[in-house]
Amino acid sequence: MITLPTTKELVASIDAFLDRHSMRPTRFGRDATGEPQLIDSLRNGRSPSLDTAGRITRFMAKRDAEAAATPAEQKEAA
Structure with a gap:
């Protein structure tokens, strides 16, 4: 059985990802989906x-x- 996250859970995991990778929300949206405003619209x-x-x-x-x-x-490599 596949469990899908709620939008709130998805945004929380994205926020954690942004912190881990020191990435701006617009860069994330652009790189992940081609939508720079993705995170704002989800929020x-x-x-x-x-x-x-x-x-x-x-x-x-x-x-x-x-x-x-x-x-x-x-x-x-070292």
Whole structure:
């Protein structure tokens, strides 16, 4: 069974992501979906489509994985 996050939960996970990556909301929206105002619209009550929610979660997972791999790769290069 797939559990989908509420918009409030999705925004909370995006906010945590923004903090982890020191990223501005407009950059996140542009990079994740091509919509610079995405985060503002979600915070103001917009419900994302399933496609948009999927793009957001895949973007965050990919960036988190890249960030986790970076320190190990730097150690190997040293």
